[in-house]
Amino acid sequence: MNRTTWTRFLLAASLALNLGIVVAIAIRPSPPRSVAIAVQPPHLNLQDYLELSVEQRTKWQQLEPAFLHELAVNWQGIRQHREALVQQIFATTPNRTAIDAEQAAIAALQGAQQQRVIAQLLAERNLLDEQQRKRLMDLLLSRYSQETTEEELLHRD
Template identity: 65%
Template structure:
């Protein structure tokens, strides 16, 4: 596989990981005060959507704070590397080694993020009954089918 194909493949994987993480974050946020301006579904309160019992809600609420803190910190790190990547790309004399280093750092952070999301979903899955699992799975699959990256949207407008 040549370098350009490898880079494009890695970028595609990176974008796919981002989409999964973004969907997981969106699903955990309370609905906004104003309806969203996009055609995407509005964020839902998962505890209500899944009709969790009192005991399930208690366990669910114990799982979320650490996960959300870690995800937020990771997204901040990814954002900083993306900003550095863009600055390197648009520098007067782009430094390919610096670009590659930032891209590799982003890929590593995204892989870590994906592992956090998988661990969280597995922990949540363990709390749910079969009907609740099906509802959550279907919701996630609908969200993933609707996702577009911000870069895609920027270039479509």
């Protein structure tokens, strides 16, 4: 084989190989997407689900408004500190002291929120009979086992 023929053969082989790779990539099935985003528990009226009596509903409804308001305020604070944290992390020159301060503020708010949730669940527990407690516990445990944070979802795949 002369040099021109050899060069043409290598070029043809290279093109065939590249074309084969492109075709393989194009026809390769994509990996299945995580269904965690699509699987959302249906809206549930907890008072109906627990089959609360009229008296229990009245007491339950007295407990909820302050708790829900406190949670909303707390989530707003967490959201603001998360935004500040992300801005600090991706700043031109990240400030580790500011990052640590935002993280500590988020942790404090999350700790306070967890205490509110525990206090609320204990108050609700006192309103319920044994069967209702079991239903609520099973519901909470099943929901907690399905939870995924947005950060986890962003980094999957």
